[in-house]
Every structure is written in structure tokens, then in C-alpha cells.
Amino acid sequence: MITIQSLRKSFGTTQILKGIDLDIAEGEFITLLGESGSGKSTLLRILSGLERADSGVLSCNGTVLDEAAKRTFVPTQARRFGFVFQDHALWPHMTIDENIAFPLRSDGWRKADMATRVQEVLAQVQMSAHAGKYPRQLSGGQRQRVGIARALALSPRVILLDEPLASLDSNLRDDLGHEIRKLARQFGLTCINVTHDRREAQILSDRIAVMVDGQIQQVGAPLKVFTRPSTVGIARFVNAGNIVPRDFLGNTPWTDDWLLLPRNALQIAPDRGEVTARVQDVVFIDGRFEVKVEVQGQDLTFFSETRPVDTGQVELNILRDNVVPLSA
Ligand SMILES: Nc1ncnc2c1ncn2[C@@H]1O[C@H](COP(=O)(O)OP(=O)(O)OP(=O)(O)O)[C@@H](O)[C@H]1O
Numbered sequence: 001m002i003t004i005q006s007l008r009k010s011f012g013t014t015q016i017l018k019g020i021d022l023d024i025a026e027g028e029f030i031t032l033l034g035e036s037g038s039g040k041s042t043l044l045r046i047l048s049g050l051e052r053a054d055s056g057v058l059s060c061n062g063t064v065l066d067e068a069a070k071r072t073f074v075p076t077q078a079r080r081f082g083f084v085f086q087d088h089a090l091w092p093h094m095t096i097d098e099n100i101a102f103p104l105r106s107d108g109w110r111k112a113d114m115a116t117r118v119q120e121v122l123a124q125v126q127m128s129a130h131a132g133k134y135p136r137q138l139s140g141g142q143r144q145r146v147g148i149a150r151a152l153a154l155s156p157r158v159i160l161l162d163e164p165l166a167s168l169d170s171n172l173r174d175d176l177g178h179e180i181r182k183l184a185r186q187f188g189l190t191c192i193n194v195t196h197d198r199r200e201a202q203i204l205s206d207r208i209a210v211m212v213d214g215q216i217q218q219v220g221a222p223l224k225v226f227t228r229p230s231t232v233g234i235a236r237f238v239n240a241g242n243i244v245p246r247d248f249l250g251n252t253p254w255t256d257d258w259l260l261l262p263r264n265a266l267q268i269a270p271d272r273g274e275v276t277a278r279v280q281d282v283v284f285i286d287g288r289f290e291v292k293v294e295v296q297g298q299d300l301t302f303f304s305e306t307r308p309v310d311t312g313q314v315e316l317n318i319l320r321d322n323v324v325p326l327s328a
Pocket residue numbers: 011016034035036037038039040041042043196
């Protein structure tokens with residue numbers, strides 16, 4: 001549905017997007033995940049039409065939206081995308097229904113149709129009871145629901161989201177994340193989200209595109225990106241486990257300089273194991289023990305169902321099937 005080919009963008013002499021290629025399917029929820037400064041917001045701004053690419057092609061359903069070489073540029077309003085921002089961006093002096101009617105009014109809707117549509121989208125996000133209130137009278141989660149309703153009002157084909165869960169506390173974030181996903185599925189929306197938050201990316205996305213320094217380094221389902229990161233940078237950013245030099249494992253079938261030992265790749269041996277580790281710390285977290293150890297000068301962390309001794313030595317096996325080679 002959306003095709004991005006060799007997209008480049010510089011500000012002054014600094015190249016921010018260094019050739020982005022990405023295909024997004026209809027009805028897909030994709031997240032651009034990356035550290036601050038990796039260029040994800042710039043890419044979202046180009047998608048929205050708030051910024052123009054220097055070169056490359058952006059198209060939607062075969063229609064070119066931005067192609068500098070042919071001087072083609074479709075402005076924001078004509079793209080008919082919906083937007084959901086982290087700070088909700090609601091007008092404080094307007095009631096909830098007025099806020100949602102705003103894009104409809106700008107689009108020239110008749111008053112009666114507008115009222116019907118506002119009711120419809122408010123019902124879709126379960127906010128009908130709050131139509132007459134002002135944004136300040138709502139909680140953060142409720143305001144974000146209104147933000148989503150407003151984005152849905154004009155029945156857009158594509159919704160662009162900028163860290164939609166960022167300003168919410170953690171339980172609410174997960175709940176609203178699941179709701180956003182449900183709505184996206186229900187309406188077959190194509191959603192493009194931008195965030196640096198790994199959890200948000202995992203909850204919302206069908207696929208994650210990891211951006212590093214103006215390039216997409218890996219695209220895949222959350223499971224793939226988080227358990228089989230392709231580079232040292234991604235493994236570190238998604239906190240996938242222990243990154244060790246290849247020779248730490250002795251002879252290996254891999255040629256890459258670095259290996260990922262996920263936290264499930266180390267297991268306490270019943271008697272004598274492959275390596276002897278010195279236990280540094282044990283904490284119980286999220287239903288299992290997180291054990292920090294030192295092996296041959298290397299700090300490692302692994303998960304264990306059983307509590308090992310708090311200090312002293314422990315024998316470990318390394319499950320080589322779980323080891324992932326990493327490019328630099
Ligand atoms: N209009 C602009 N003029 C000059 N530099 C800009 C402009 N917009 C962004 N940049 C620079 O481009 C780089 C990438 O910014 P961008 O906002 O795309 O990154 P990001 O990954 O979204 O980061 P964040 O999560 O902090 O928003 C940054 O170094 C930023 O300072």
C-alpha cells in the first residue's frame with residue numbers, strides 16, 4: 001500500500017535519512033523504532049507531507065505522494081491520513097465533540113452529518129458519555145481516546161502515530177495499546193507508528209522497522225527483531241541479552257565478531273557444566289529469577305526458574321541453539 005524507495009533527507013549538510021526502503025501492506029501496523037536522533041520523526045513528517053524528501057519516491061496505492069526528481073508533491077490535506085500524537089493535541093477551549101468535529105468542518109461537512117459522525121467515532125472509542133466535556137476534565141487515557149476518535153473521523157486510509165502511549169502511566173499504556181490495536185484491526189487501518197519505546201513497539205506492531213542513524217537496519221515481526229536481532233546495535237537497543245566476542249565460545253560455526261547470548265541461552269547445570277560462573281546478584285522479577293554472573297571476566301545475565309545460590313559459584317551450560325550471530 002505504501003512504498004518508500006531510496007528516500008533521502010538532509011538538514012543543512014547533515015544527512016538525516018540515508019536511503020530508506022520500506023513497503024507497508026494494507027491493514028498492517030508497523031512501528032519505526034529507534035533511538036532519539038535516528039531519523040524516525042523525520043520519516044514520519046515526510047510521510048505526512050509536513051516535510052519533503054530530497055530524493056527518492058514515496059507512494060500510496062500506486063499514487064506518487066513525493067518524488068523530488070519529478071517535482072511531485074501531494075500536500076498533507078490531500079493525503080487524507082489521520083494523526084495521533086503523544087500529547088493528544090486537543091484544543092483546550094473546545095469540548096470533546098467540537099474537537100472531533102474540527103477536521104470534519106474543515107472538510108466542508110454539513111452540520112447534521114457532522115453530528116452523526118462525531119457520535120459514531122465517540123462510540124467507537126467508548127467516549128460517548130464525555131462528548132460535552134472539555135479536555136482538562138478528562139484523564140490522559142481518555143484524552144488519547146479522543147485523539148484517536150479525531151484521527152478516525154474522516155475515515156482515513158492510513159493513520160500516523162507519534163508515540164501514542166508515551167504520556168500515559170504503564171498499566172494504562174498497555175490497555176490503551178491493546179485497544180488501539182483492536183481498533184486498527186476492526187477498521188482494517190494501515191498504521192505507521194514512531195517510538196523509541198520497545199514495549200510500545202511490541203504491543204502495537206505487526207512488524208517493527210528498526211532505525212539506526214538514518215537507515216532501517218532490520219524489519220520483522222516483534223518476535224524476530226527481539227530474539228534474532230541482526231546487528232550489535234539492534235541487540236543492544238532492544239536489550240536482547242548478552243553481547244560477547246565470538247571467541248568467548250571457543251570454536252563456533254559463525255564468522256561474525258560478536259554473538260548474542262540471550263538470557264535463555266544460559267542454564268544452570270545439574271552437576272558439572274560447560275563453564276563455571278561466579279554469582280554477582282540474584283533478583284526475582286516478572287515471575288522468574290534474573291541472575292547476574294561473571295564468567296572469564298565477562299558479565300552475563302540469564303533467567304532461571306529456580307533460585308541459584310546467592311553468592312559463590314554456579315555451573316552453567318550454554319544452549320548453542322539459542323545463540324545469535326551479530327553483524328557489527
Ligand atoms: N527541521 C530540522 N532542521 C534541522 N535539523 C533537524 C530538523 N528536524 C530534525 N533535525 C535533526 O535530525 C536528526 C533526526 O531527528 P528526528 O527527530 O527525525 O529523530 P528521531 O529519531 O525522531 O528522534 P526523537 O525521538 O528525539 O524525535 C536530529 O539530529 C535532529 O536534530
